[in-house]
Amino acid sequence: MWYWHGDIAGEYSVKSGYWQIVGNYVQTTGMFDKWPKLWKLRVPPRWKTFLWRALNNILPTTTNLIIKRVEISPACAMCGIMHENVMHSLVECDYTRNIWAQSRLPIPSTITDIFHVWFNDILNILDDDEIIYAVGLLYYIWRARNGAVWDAYLPRPQKIIATVTTAIRAWQIAHPDRLKQQRAPRGLATVIPEQHQGAALQPAAVLPTPLAAASVRKRCYFVAAFFQATSKAAVGAIFLDGQGSYITALQAPLIDCFSPLMAEAIACKEVLSWLWDRGERSVDILTDCLSLQQYLSQPKETPRSYLGYAIDTCRNRMVSFDYVSVNYVPRSDNCLAHILATSAFNYSAPMYSDSGPPYPISAYFQ
Incomplete structure (x- = not known):
C-alpha cells in the first residue's frame, strides 16, 4: 500500500506536503530561524517590521531595485562607491561602520555578506538591552540612508546614536512593564x-x-x-x-x-x-x-x-x-x-x- 512518509497515519494531505517542502527549504537554505525571539523584543512595532524586511532581503536597496528592472545607479547613496545591498547599507558602508564603532557595542568584524547570518550571530553575542540598542541603530541607519537618497542629507553619526538612545528611553517610559497604557486617539x-x-x-x-x-x-x-x-x-x-x-x-x-x-x-x-x-x-x-x-x-x-x-x-x-x-x-x-x-x-x-x-x-x- 502507499504510505506518506512524515505522517503518523501515513496519509497524504496538502498541509503535510506543504510543510514537508517548506521545512526542507528552510533547513537547506539556512534562513533566519529566531523569529520568536525577534517578535518578543520590547521595541516599537515599526522596528520589527523593518527588521523582518531586512532579514527577508526585501528592502529597496539598489541591488534589489535593479533585480526588479528599475533603472538606477547601483552605487550606495551614503558612500557613493560600493554597490548597495542590505548588508552593505546597514553594516559595511563606511558611514555605517562609523556609527557601529561609536555605539560601543561588542560587534565582531563581519565575516559574511548575508545580513540574516550576521544578525543571527549578533543575537548570540549581545544581551537583551544591547539587542534592542542594535535594532534601533539598524532602523535609524536605514532612515538616514533614505534621507541620503531623497534629500541628499546625512546626519552626523553622533546624532543617530543620540536619536536611538532617546527613542529607546521614550518607548520604555511609555510602555512600562505590567502597566496598561491609555493610548491617545490618532x-x-x-x-x-x-x-x-x-x-x-x-x-x-x-x-x-x-x-x-x-x-x-x-x-x-x-x-x-x-x-x-x-x-x-x-x-x-x-x-x-x-x-x-x-x-x-x-x-x-x-x-x-x-x-x-x-x-x-x-x-x-x-x-x-x-x-x-x-x-x-x-x-x-x-x-x-x-x-x-x-x-x-x-x-x-x-x-x-x-x-x-x-x-x-x-x-x-x-x-x-x-x-x-x-x-x-x-x-x-x-x-x-x-x-x-x-x-x-x-x-x-x-x-x-x-x-x-x-x-x-x-x-x-x-
Missing part, C-alpha cells in the same frame, strides 16, 4: 495615564525621528499633553530655522481642558501668540493633530463650545501674520515637542529656552 494630544502623574512626569513621547532637512521658511513643531483624569494640559513647542537648526523652545502649562482636541487648540493659540510676540510674521506650524489641522486649514464649521472659541481665536491670530500655514506631520516626526510637553507639567509658568535646547532634548542637537 491625531490628538498625548494622553498620559493617571498612574504616570506626580513623580513619573518623564518624556513619554513616541519614536524620535530626524526632523525634515529642508524648508526655506522657519517652522514650529508643537503638541499638547493632556491628563484625562485631572483635565490638566501643557504645551511643548520647538522653533527651527529653514535648515533645521535650533532657535528656541517653549514649555508651558495650560488651562484645564475637557478633551485632547481642546488641549491641542489651546496649545496652538499659545504658540501663535508666542511667535507673534517674538516678531515672527512668516512661519510654518506643524502639528500631529489632524483634526485641528483640518479646522484651521479648511473651511469647516466651528463647534459652539470652548473648543470652538479656541479654534476661532487661532484663526483670528493667524490672519495677523504675513504668512502662516498649519500642516500635519506624523507623531513620530513631532517627538521633540512631545518630550517638551510632557515635562512642562513640572512648571508653574511658561519656560523659554532661547540660549540653547532644554535638557530633555539637548542630546539631539549635539
Whole structure:
C-alpha cells in the first residue's frame, strides 16, 4: 500500500506536503530561524517590521531595485562607491561602520555578506538591552540612508546614536512593564495615564525621528499633553530655522481642558501668540493633530463650545501674520515637542529656552 512518509497515519494531505517542502527549504537554505525571539523584543512595532524586511532581503536597496528592472545607479547613496545591498547599507558602508564603532557595542568584524547570518550571530553575542540598542541603530541607519537618497542629507553619526538612545528611553517610559497604557486617539494630544502623574512626569513621547532637512521658511513643531483624569494640559513647542537648526523652545502649562482636541487648540493659540510676540510674521506650524489641522486649514464649521472659541481665536491670530500655514506631520516626526510637553507639567509658568535646547532634548542637537 502507499504510505506518506512524515505522517503518523501515513496519509497524504496538502498541509503535510506543504510543510514537508517548506521545512526542507528552510533547513537547506539556512534562513533566519529566531523569529520568536525577534517578535518578543520590547521595541516599537515599526522596528520589527523593518527588521523582518531586512532579514527577508526585501528592502529597496539598489541591488534589489535593479533585480526588479528599475533603472538606477547601483552605487550606495551614503558612500557613493560600493554597490548597495542590505548588508552593505546597514553594516559595511563606511558611514555605517562609523556609527557601529561609536555605539560601543561588542560587534565582531563581519565575516559574511548575508545580513540574516550576521544578525543571527549578533543575537548570540549581545544581551537583551544591547539587542534592542542594535535594532534601533539598524532602523535609524536605514532612515538616514533614505534621507541620503531623497534629500541628499546625512546626519552626523553622533546624532543617530543620540536619536536611538532617546527613542529607546521614550518607548520604555511609555510602555512600562505590567502597566496598561491609555493610548491617545490618532491625531490628538498625548494622553498620559493617571498612574504616570506626580513623580513619573518623564518624556513619554513616541519614536524620535530626524526632523525634515529642508524648508526655506522657519517652522514650529508643537503638541499638547493632556491628563484625562485631572483635565490638566501643557504645551511643548520647538522653533527651527529653514535648515533645521535650533532657535528656541517653549514649555508651558495650560488651562484645564475637557478633551485632547481642546488641549491641542489651546496649545496652538499659545504658540501663535508666542511667535507673534517674538516678531515672527512668516512661519510654518506643524502639528500631529489632524483634526485641528483640518479646522484651521479648511473651511469647516466651528463647534459652539470652548473648543470652538479656541479654534476661532487661532484663526483670528493667524490672519495677523504675513504668512502662516498649519500642516500635519506624523507623531513620530513631532517627538521633540512631545518630550517638551510632557515635562512642562513640572512648571508653574511658561519656560523659554532661547540660549540653547532644554535638557530633555539637548542630546539631539549635539
